[in-house]
Each structure stands twice: as structure tokens, then as C-alpha cells.
Amino acid sequence: MPAIRAIFWDIGGVLLTNAWDHNERRIALEHFHLDEKEFQSRHELVVSSFERGKITLDEYLDRTVFYTARSFTPATFRDFMISLSQPFPEALAFAQSLADSGKYFMSTINNESRELNDYRIDQFGLRKIFRLFISSCFVGLRKPEADIYRLALETTQIPPEECCFIDDRALNLECARKLGMPSIQMKGLAELRASLAQLGVNP
Numbered sequence: 001m002p003a004i005r006a007i008f009w010d011i012g013g014v015l016l017t018n019a020w021d022h023n024e025r026r027i028a029l030e031h032f033h034l035d036e037k038e039f040q041s042r043h044e045l046v047v048s049s050f051e052r053g054k055i056t057l058d059e060y061l062d063r064t065v066f067y068t069a070r071s072f073t074p075a076t077f078r079d080f081m082i083s084l085s086q087p088f089p090e091a092l093a094f095a096q097s098l099a100d101s102g103k104y105f106m107s108t109i110n111n112e113s114r115e116l117n118d119y120r121i122d123q124f125g126l127r128k129i130f131r132l133f134i135s136s137c138f139v140g141l142r143k144p145e146a147d148i149y150r151l152a153l154e155t156t157q158i159p160p161e162e163c164c165f166i167d168d169r170a171l172n173l174e175c176a177r178k179l180g181m182p183s184i185q186m187k188g189l190a191e192l193r194a195s196l197a198q199l200g201v202n203p
Helices: 022-032 036-051 057-064 074-083 089-101 114-123 146-156 170-178 189-198
Strands: 006-009 105-110 132-135 163-167 183-185
Touching: 022 036, 022 074, 036 057, 057 074, 057 114, 074 114, 089 105, 089 189, 105 146, 114 132, 132 146, 146 163, 146 170, 163 170, 170 183, 183 189
Parallel strands: 006 105, 006 163, 105 132, 163 183
Antiparallel strands: none
């Protein structure tokens, strides 16, 4: 097996909590006493544009929450959304150790909206870990579309068999594997370390 030269990471569910996934949305809807069915029907219509960077966070909220008068402000809702992003410190430290080793090209392949993505990069020091961010909001593509993985491979010019992709969702991993990338499902840090070690990846 060729040596691994690049590691591509999902962020939400691997290194941090998800930014605005179903669990985070449920927490926010309960906190602000919003109708889940009505919100979800609107969310599904705009989430692709939101995560591809085609509409801003303010536009997203206008269409999903503030299309009618509310007892709270957009700023209050945005602040609550942001507060839901929390780190997984041990996973971040491990990723940092791999970056510090200098042996691997470290990049993300993640689906996130621009404002939340920018906040998370700044807040959790992700520039210290990653040299490249293949974020859906930057490139206009989303996992599990094959083109986002192809873009990562073409941008880095590293063959797929020399890359490893880490994600917490099986479908995203299946699509990467079809392009020849060894892939690992994140189930816990101990399992991740062991799976990477099997590929010869160590700090």
C-alpha cells in the first residue's frame, strides 16, 4: 500500500460539534419555541444554497425564521447558533500533532455555511492545523458530490491512494472510496488512532 501523504478531515462530528446539523437545529428550535415542521420545510429549500455560499446567514435566517415577526432578534438567534459550536479537545490535539509532525498535508473537506465556517476556523485555531480548507461555502460543492473530492485531489496533486479521508458519515466515506481514497469513519479517538496506524499514519 502506498504511504499516506495527505489527510482530509471533516470538521463537524470529528473535531468539533456540528455547526448547524439536525441536533443543533432541534436545540435552537426548542430554545426559541419555533414550529419544527414549518422551519424544516423552509430549511430544506435553502440549505443547499446556504452551505454552498450562495446566500448569507442573514438571508438564510430571513427565509427560515424571520419571515414573520418574532419576540427575539436576528442577532440573538445568530449568537445562539454560534454558541452551539464546541470543540472536541482531544481530537483537535491529535490532529495538531499530525500537523506538527510535518509528514502529512492536512486539509478539510467539509460542508458548512460561510459565516459559521469562518467563525469556527478562527475560534478553534484551525489554521494552525490545516493548510487548505475545501469548504462547501468556498467551492460551491457539497459532500457527498464526487466533484468536491476530485477538487481536493486536483488541488493538492496527490494521488487518491496516498490520501486518507476522515468523516463521521458513511455515505461521505463511500463516495471518497469510489475515487480510490482510503477512508475512516470517526467513531471515537481511540478507534481513529488505531485505523490511521493501520495505514502507517502516526504523529
